[in-house]
Amino acid sequence: MIRRAIDWWRSVWGFGLRPRSLSAWVFALAWVAIATLLRKTLGLVSPDSAVFAPYYSATLVAALVAGGAAGTLAAIAGGLVALWLFVPPDWVLAPFVKEQVVSVLMFAISSVVIVWAAESYRGLLFRLRAEEATRRLLNHELDHRIKNMLASVQAIVNETLREQPASRDRIDARIAALGATNDLLMRSRWSGAVLREILTREFAPYGLARFTLAGEDIECPARFALSLALVVHELTTNASKYGALSTVDGAIDVAWRHDGDQLAFEWTERGGPPPKPATRRGFGTKLLRTCVRQFDGTFDMDYAPSGLRLRLSLRLPRAPQAGKSTLARAAHETGSTPAASEVP
DSSP states (O other): OHHHHHHHHHHHHHHOOOTTSHHHHHHHHHHHHHHHHHHHHHHHHOTTSOSSHHHHHHHHHHHHHHOHHHHHHHHHHHHHHHHHHTSOTHHHHSOOOHHHHHHHHHHHHHHHHHHHHHHHHHHHHHHHHHHHHHHHHHHHHHHHHHHHHHHHHHHHHHHHTTTOHHHHHHHHHHHHHHHHHHHHHHHTTTSOEEHHHHHHHHHGGGOGGGEEEESOOOEEOHHHHHHHHHHHHHHHHHHHHHSGGGSSSOEEEEEEEEETTEEEEEEEEESSOOOOOOSSOOHHHHHHHHHHHHTTOEEEEEEETTEEEEEEEEEOOSSOOOSOOHHHHHHHHOOSOOOTTOOO
16 A cells, blocks of 8 residues: 555656646645644644645645645645634734734745646756657657668668678678667667677677686767777677687687776687787777777787787766767778688
8 A cells, every 4th residue: 555655646746747637726725734734733842833835745745746736736735724723812913013023924925836837847857858758759750760771771781792702791790780789778768888798799600608707887978989889790700710719719808997087998718729919900990999999099909829808998988978989980991701720
């Protein structure tokens, strides 16, 4: 019973009542009754308590929840009840003195201000909710359009590269990685994505047991998240073909550290065949260099016999920034596919 009452109050307080409805009038009078009981209780402790004090709150709550008309009703009803039940006897037997008149006028003026302020707040709140609902609808529509566009691009790629399955599969995988990160960003309303979740989604097809992730949860702005997701996808793809993930016992350690606006990211492969330096610059290399250039970073790549080791340092933006995405810039700059011995 208490739980239902709490849920009802949360619903009423969060969404309000329809103004000028029967429930709105009943709600306003109920709060006048509550204020009256409170005033009677306080009167037992201190008979000289302010006559109108509890009815300010009743007016405010009624106006916020049920609208200006309900707030006005609460103010009028509260004032009449206060004059009837709680005024000193000499208010009835003798003409009002100046202090008594001031008390009534102050309650009336304060009630008008309370109702006006509450009604303004309600109007602003409902406008914000309507705008939020419109934004949510547009985001869903945008998400739907992006998915359709990516599906169309994949269909075009599959048709164009039908006779080149290796190139077709590489491009399909990159589009899928972009789509997965886009889903993360849509869920967060494009405010960003958590780095650990980006990595987990990319590594899931290979078995998360083969990856060791060490680092705090870091919220990456949208443009940064897309760029880093594509870089990680290229690293993972190359590891599955030529590196640690190409063997049964291979594994990858990924560690990152956030210091101020700098993100230090380290990728270490182990248990795979010894890496061979790239003989030419391919898509992965160009993508990595573009990402480093965009976010004022540096990188160091070590082709150790135990496995590839990449140290990457990037400036983490504090807010989403406008500009050309890494995908678009890298796709424009690259015109070739990775060589068989290439790592990014």
